[in-house]
Amino acid sequence: MMHDILKESDIYQMILQEGREEGLQATRQTLLRFVQARFPKLVRFATKQIAVVKDAQVLDDLIYKIGLSSLTEAEARQLFADLDKEEDENNE
Numbered sequence: 493m494m495h496d497i498l499k500e501s502d503i504y505q506m507i508l509q510e511g512r513e514e515g516l517q518a519t520r521q522t523l524l525r526f527v528q529a530r531f532p533k534l535v536r537f538a539t540k541q542i543a544v545v546k547d548a549q550v551l552d553d554l555i556y557k558i559g560l561s562s563l564t565e566a567e568a569r570q571l572f573a574d575l576d577k578e579e580d581e582n583n584e
Contacts, residue, residue: 516551519551523542524542526555527568530563531565533565534568541573541576557571
């Protein structure tokens with residue numbers, strides 16, 4: 493009961509949100525390390541594109557695709573360009 497009350501409090505929700513944001517930021521940094529290692533010319537573009545992504549699963553999928561697959565630079569660029577479309581679809 494006390495646990496439920498605490499989970500519903502504004503302070504708890506604020507701390508939870510802050511933790512999620514920190515997790516997203518850490519995931520973005522991991523993704524950018526892979527981009528830097530494999531496609532250094534895309535770092536600026538990738539940074540801009542992933543800054544607005546709020547879904548950790550999308551970032552995790554990109555880490556996998558960038559880090560472990562044999563993408564060309566053009567294919568990697570397209571993955572980041574497609575993020576705009578995904579965000580638009582998620583906001584509808």
